[in-house]
Amino acid sequence: MAFHWQYVVFSRSFQIPHPDSFMNSFITRFGRTGIYKVLMFGNPSAIVTTPETCKRVLTDDDGFKPGWPISTVELIGMKSFVGISHGEHKRLRRLTASPVNGHEAFSESPRIMETLEREYTALNYGVRAMAINLPGFAYHRALKARKSLVAILQSIVDERRNQSKLGEKLGKKKDMMDQLLSVEDENGKKLKDGEIINIILLMYLNAGHESSGHTMMWATIFLQEHPEFLEKAKAEQEWIVKKRPPTQKGLNLKEIREMEYLNKVIDETLRVITFSLTVFREAQKDVNINGYTIPKGWKVLVWFRSVHLDPEIYPNPKEFNPSRWDNFTPKAGSFLPFGGGSSLCPGNDLAKLEIAIFLHHFLLNYRVERLNPKCLLMYLPHSRPKDNCLARLRKSSSSSM
């Protein structure tokens, strides 16, 4: 049995400039078994690291359920996707998939977004921190942020319910909150306030808030560091604008679908950065994978970062090179920026759309000049330069705005 016990100071290895030393230590000691045994967040756990083992865990709903540490569930919410049964998860996803994928998702209230910006950041720091609920600790700040986020959202739910009672919303544009208030399942059952708050605030806005923004930031950093890729991406955007009929106002979906090179830039950024370095599951029964038994009740960490940085799948894996996607379709389980199986990120299309729109305008009109280009990186809760990518933004000389 190639499982081995190890007490893991995982957060320590992610605070130093070599975050992969954590995983490499397993490979050096136990070989490329693709499955390792650790004690993580106080739980006996297995880490899976290859396309095959990751795919197996993500797609086996009988064998595995969401298994986030209890500290995370407390922050994200018992009634969010991470804290509910499989049946309830399926129901909530069915009810919420169309509001987030439809155009209505774009009309999320700016008031919510602006007011909550600061609290989301505090919440995110807590999600991957030690669960120490004492003043001064990230987890304590995150719990406070959660409370205030819930209170703000509850007041908005109340306001919307009153508006709809008074018929004030008639004829006005409906945003995601309105969609969720009115959506019904096949038995006519509506969502409860708590469910709506968790869905909007702690899942969709939180899940979608930092992830797309970080990916945009990294794409601009990588492009700036590689002028040859930047020029190629820019030329494609200029071509899109040039062939646009004079009657058309601004970018449309058809044009976004034509951005072949930009799509490679986005996929390559998602791969190199792997915004969600891992996701958690829990074994619901003893499950055998590659000859190893994961006992019932164990946590399983699906370690996307190892898959995306595997040199056998992506030669020179740390190198940003959008051209590696020319005539290359990754085999199942080899490209998992949005996860997979029944918890596949429901915001994946929206995220790629947002990133493409941002990069379209950025490439045509702006350049960034980083103030500390050699600044060290941090890896938790997500990869980013320690100075938050402090930069001077300039209008580019050929700006089309």
Ligand code: HEM
């Ligand atoms: C670059 C951007 C994004 C990345 C890299 C990303 C990544 C992920 C990943 C890896 C998961 C799977 C979690 C798991 O298996 O446990 C996930 C789930 C989720 N994402 Fe995203 N995401 C992004 C953008 C978004 C956006 C824009 C939204 C919403 C508007 C969103 C909403 C969600 C939700 C609600 C879940 C939970 C799904 C479930 O448990 O069924 N994400 N995301």
